[in-house]
Amino acid sequence: MLQVFSQRKDKPHAYRFGEYQNQLAFDPIEFSISTDGKSWHSAFDEPDLEGVYCYKAPDVQPANPSDNLRKVGLMDGSRLLSTSYGTRELKMEFLFNGINEADAMLAYDALQRFLISRKAYWICFSNWPQRMYYVKAKLAAPTFAGQRIWTCEVTLTDLIGLSRSLDTSLNYENALGWGNNLPMQKLHYTFTTSSFTVYNPGDVMIDPERRGHPLKITLQGSSSGNMKITNQTTGDVFTRKGTVGASDNKPMKGSAFSGTYIIDGIRPTLDGKPDDMFTDRGVITLQIGSNSFQIENFSGTISFDFPEWWLS
Structure with a gap:
């Protein structure tokens, strides 16, 4: 657990009965x-x-949204192309x-x-x-x-x-507090099944490519080839290609693996070595709320590690 605030036992505080040396009239905000x-x-x-x-x-x-608009032909008003927070x-x-x-x-x-x-x-x-x-x-x-x-x-x-959670999803209990969009039921961010749901309690989509949000997906296990991760909620797909050869009908060399596979934002690695050439360069994002995932041709554990982002 992160240690953010002081561990001293005599933190400054408002006067209490009998504290004649302490004349402080309010509780300071650390x-x-x-x-x-x-x-x-x-x-x-x-x-x-x-x-x-x-x-x-x-x-x-208050959030400070900045909108990118475009006037199109004779259409009334403008089209909203994108929004970022200033x-x-x-x-x-x-x-x-x-x-x-x-x-x-x-x-x-x-x-x-x-x-x-x-x-x-x-x-x-x-x-x-x-x-x-x-x-x-x-x-x-x-x-x-x-x-x-x-x-x-x-x-x-x-x-x-935007404000950011102190810790990440793997330690999301440290973000428990008012206004943080967390449901009553316990959340999970490590899975061993092929179908599961990842919950993003933040106020914005987790988007590592366009917004630069940290998102680390770690797969510990093995694949016989053609591993595929699909966020069925957003339509995002990441595939470790198993391109079939023209004559031998076998997966491309490097498609199968056993070890630790990490997708850190937009950068995939296998046991610490770059693996871009064997992927379709797909990018996984997390929509606000529940995200339904399906993983194919992989056996082991998969975890999602990301900070939450809030408007306030």
């Missing part, structure tokens, strides 16, 4: 950042940010109440050092902990209320325009 979505650094674990608290995290965000801005609010003016300036500098980067990174908030956003941050100048107290607004540019 946030963590990561360059790869796997190794996380919480603001609560950054010593220089002691006393710098996020009191308002981004609200539920960038959007997320807002955070911070408060610091320190010892003196120097302490206040150093605290703002520490916040800037923690959030500002030439490169984008993932950020996750404890008030909606199953989702992360791919962002770049911009800090406003601090607004001082006296010499030692300031507030500051931080604007995060969400570069993808």
Whole structure:
């Protein structure tokens, strides 16, 4: 399980009865950042940010669809060719109440050092902990209320325009939470039968070719040739070709296999070696909700590993 937030037992919190040294009037919202979505650094674990608290995290965000339209002849209106989701801005609010003016300036500098980067990174908030956003941050100048107290607004540019699950489908239990489209029944993403259903709980189709969404299909087992994977819901087909020869009526060399076959997005490999030349270069996508699959000429296990994407 991913470790996203701090494990310290004395996390900052609002004043409780008897905590005379703690004058904090609200529960700070913890946030963590990561360059790869796997190794996380919480603001609560950054010593220089002691006393710098996020009191308002981004609200539920509206999607920003961008439509590609075309006018056709004398037809009324326009035809919708495609839609993608544009960038959007997320807002955070911070408060610091320190010892003196120097302490206040150093605290703002520490916040800037923690959030500002030439490169984008993932950020996750404890008030909606199953989702992360791919962002770049911009800090406003601090607004001082006296010499030692300031507030500051931080604007995060969400570069993808969608939120992504922290973990992937193989560990989908880590995405359990409100608003995540998950059904009551337990989901499965590893199968040993030739017919099965793969559920995409996200708000968008998983499309590794056109949208660049990660989707790794791993087959561990064997095939006598002509392996074929069909998503009957979308009509997508992936075939490891077994082209028949003109004279001997035998499958093409390389069609049969035993080992680990991986379709990572649009890149197929067999035991780690490229396998494009033996395939029809088909691409598998996952429609929103249930996807009915049929696999032919394969014996073993097949698993689907992908992150979920949501509008908010």
